[in-house]
Every structure is written in structure tokens, then in C-alpha cells.
Amino acid sequence: MADHFLFLVARLLLLHVMQQTVNCKQPHILFIVADDYGFNDIGYHGSEIRTPTLDKLASEGVRLENYYVQPICTPTRSQLLSGRYQIHTGLQHGIIWPEQPNGLPLDSPTIADKLKESGYSTHAVGKWHLGFYKKDYLPTSRGFDTYFGYLTGSEDYYTHYRCNGEPYDHSFCGFDLRNNTEPCSTEKGHYSTHMFTKRVVDIVSSHDGSKPLFVYLPFQAVHSPLQVPDEYIEPYKFIKNNNRRKYAGMVAAMDEAIANITKAFKAKGIWDDTLLIFTTDNGGQILSGGNNWPLRGWKASLWEGGVRAVGFAHGNMLQKKKRVSKALMHVTDWFPTLVNLAGGSLNGTKPLDGFDQWDALSAGGPSSRREILHNIDPLKKPSGESLYNNTFNTAVRAAIRVDSWKLITGDPGNSSWIPPPSDEVMEVIEIPTKKTKNVWLFNIDLDPNEKMGVSHDYPHVVKALLTRLAQLNATAVPARYPKGDPRSNPALRGGFWGPWM
Secondary structure (H helix, E strand, C coil): CHHHHHHHHHHHHHHHHHHHHHHHCCCEEEEEEECCCCCCCCHHHCCCCCCHHHHHHHHHCEEECCEECCCCHHHHHHHHHHCCCHHHCCCCCCCCCCCCCCCCCCCCCCHHHHHHHCCCEEEEEEECCCCCCCHHHCHHHCCCCEEEEECCCCCCCCCCEEECCCCCCCCCEEECCEECCEECCCCCCCCHHHHHHHHHHHHHHCCCCCCCEEEEEECCCCCCCCCCCHHHHHHHCCCCCHHHHHHHHHHHHHHHHHHHHHHHHHHHCCHHHEEEEEEECCCCCHHHCCCCCCCCCCCCCCCHHHHECCEEEECCCCCCCCEEECCCEEHHHHHHHHHHHCCCCCCCCCCCCCCCCHHHHHHCCCCCCCEEEEEEECCCCCCCCCCCCCCCCCCCEEEEEECCEEEEECCCCCCCECCCCCCCCCCCECCCCCCCCCEEEEECCCCCCCCCCCCCCCHHHHHHHHHHHHHHHCCCCCCCCCCCCHHHCHHHHCCECCCCC
16 A cells, blocks of 8 residues: 555656656747738737638637737837847837948847757848848847848838838938848749748758747738739728738738748647747838727827737647736837746846746736836927926827826827728828827726827826836937948949948
8 A cells, every 4th residue: 555655656746747847848939020010900809801820829829918019110129139128229219221320239138149048049030120230230140040031121022122212312222131141132023921931931841859949030021012912812802992902912921821830830740839929010000001990090109009019929838828818018028038938047138128927928927017118219309398397308209108007298100090991091080189289198998099188187197107207218328320321322232231331
């Protein structure tokens, strides 16, 4: 009897050790970013655009419905890869334009650096948009073993050609596709969504199974220009609005691409050990077919339509799956969450603004954060006069969320609500606002669509949040937004955008 009891105890201990070993196994990580993907452009938010792959993955995992990114491309990518607010990296104004000698600062490791330290094979495929004026800023110098993709943004989907455009008076044009550090001209004519998918499939199929895998896949889709093979537009002939119809086809192509990538992981036999993260980089661009209904505003605005993101996680390592999470989460949180999950160390980083959210993400625990700084932009033209003395200047463009309260100051960006376009004309709903107004306060839990400003009803909350903005602003580094450098002209480098210093 005693021997049998000891046998059972030993068996239970062995099972416990085996379970701990499984729990400590480093997951493969597939991190997908959709570009300019609107809140109302995914099936599970009621869109007329069908996204069967994304819907299935989200329904099997954890949907993030209180999750935030930045209003535009570069800031979101910088915060994802660094875990730090843009006020702490000098990227708090605008994007990085192709001519600018600018980039994500080199003084702190990226998430790829930290995962690589933990033994990961690291690969970036897609849109970089974090600077390239020196080779030190290229992805292969920022922790990625390999890189294939665009250094800037807005390329032609087939030719991979891009002109710098605004804000410059003259126009430099060139091809923008890199294979590691070298210009790539062999992919002309290949649609970028298919091109990037093929590269990821190749990476997965040839991966050394003895190492954990990190694939960072920031698609060009569904950013303008609106281009997609006709076969993807065909099912959306019922959409009369031309931009919306093409955009829907681009979403369909991306959804299919993600299905093909998951098949590659399954064929390799590593899908069951893979954590998939899907996010958009900012709100949808209404002028290019995107839609954020019923949220207010769109890309580049500080309204919810600019910063509230589509996002979800999928993977067997999630303890509580098939649910919706309302835990407050921000794009900076992925850095510490994934590095800690991978068994890595956060030593060597500058102070992070992200929080480890694994308990909230996996087990349904409470959020590790109460506050999100959406941004403070000192270079944006002031709007109106400051409402109060001796605190944060309300003429400065900024926004902050603390618990359910959200405060916006300065110029918030386009303030409209745009219903899904049902015909060729885009309907715009606006609330008349005084041009001198520069303070808005909302209770986002009660009013997620920002229709009922309550700044006059809660002046003490306004003042408290302004005080917090002033505290955060005191930690900011100067905004870095240099003038364009004529040496960036692709004509000086064989017609390709690339490092020039």
C-alpha cells in the first residue's frame, strides 16, 4: 500500500514537472500588423467586408476590445518595437519621410534584439518605416536576422516604386524594396501582399526547428494606393463606392494571405506552439476606403477612430481562450509582454512605457495599466489659447486616457463620424465646434463614440489630467523632425531608396 502511494506521488510530481516544462517552452511568435486597417473593416465588428480567417482566429483566441495604438504609421511601429512612448524617442511629430535623416533611436534595444538574446531566430517581412538614412537603422542592424520589404511607405503594390511627395516642394522617386541590406529588383510585377506571404512561407518551411521563431510581418496592405487583383474585387461588386470596393478586395487578399501563412506553420508542425498577434497600426483612412464606424475620427486624429485598434491574440499557450478582453492595453505593452513570455531579460532597455499584460491577455486578469498617453506633439501648430495658467498648455495637441477618462487638447484632427459608404457618396456626420475650443473630456466607458463632451461638468477631472500631461511632458525628449536631405535622392543610388550617410 505504501509503495503504491509513493508511486502515485512520484507520478504526480513527474506530471507536474512535465507540465512546468511545457509551460516554460518558448513559443514561436507571429506578429502581424495591418496598415491603415479600420475598426469597422473586420467581420466580427459587423463589416460588410468578409474576413473568415481573421474572424476564426479571433474567435478561437482573445479579442482585444480596449486596445490602443497611435494615430499614424511610424509612431505605432516605434512604440511596438521599443516599448517606449514616442515622447521618449523624439518621434512625437508626424512620420519619417523618405528624405529625412531620422530613425528610431539606437540607444535602446528593439523587441527583436531582446528575443534574439533569448535564442530566437528573428525575421522581418514587410513595411519598416522606422528610418534608413544610415545602415545602422536598417532592420538587420536592429535585431532581425533577415529582412525583406519596404523601407518607407505608400509604394506601388506591383512596381514597388515610390515618390516622396509632401511635405517637400520637389519630388524624388525610386524603387523601395530590400532583401536584407541590398536593393531588390527581381520582384517587379508581384503584388506585395502575395510577395510578403511567399517570403514568410519560405522562412517557416526552412526554419531550424531547434530554435524558437519570431516573424514580424507588417503588411503594406491595406494602405493606399488602392490596388488589388480583380479576382478579389469581384465578390464586392455590390459596394457602389469605388474606393470602398477596392479596399474590400485588398482586405480579402490580406485575409487569404494570413490563411496561407497559418497553413505553412501547420505544415511545419509548429502551429500548436505559436502565439499569433494581430493588430492594426492606426485607424482606417476614410479617404482611401477605410471605415471606423461607429467611432469618431480617422487616421491621424486623436479621436477613438484614430487610435482604437483592431487586435487579437491566438495560441494554445493562452489559458482562457474564446473570449473578449476589455482590459486596457496599449501597443507599447507587447514589448515587455513578449520578452518576458520568451524568458528574456529587460536589462539594457531605457525605462519602458509598456506593461507586461500576459496575465490579462492569457488568464483574463486585470490590466496592468490605468493610463495611456496618446501623444504630446510640440511641433503641431497651437490651437486657440491655453485654458489655464500654471499647468499643461491646452493649445498644444495632446491626448491622455486615465481609467475611463479621456482628455484631448489642441487640434484633435478630423472630428467626423463616417458611416459605412452604402453608395458612391460618403456620408459625413459632424457636430459643430467653435474654432477656439481646444479641450474635450469624455468618459470612454460610457461614451466610446465621443458624442457627449463633459469638460464643463467635470473641471476638476480636466485639471487633474492636465497636471498629468504636464508631468509626462516634463519627461519628453525634444521632437526630432529634420529637414529633407537632397543626398537621399534615389537617383544617386541606382534608382533605389536606401541609406545615404
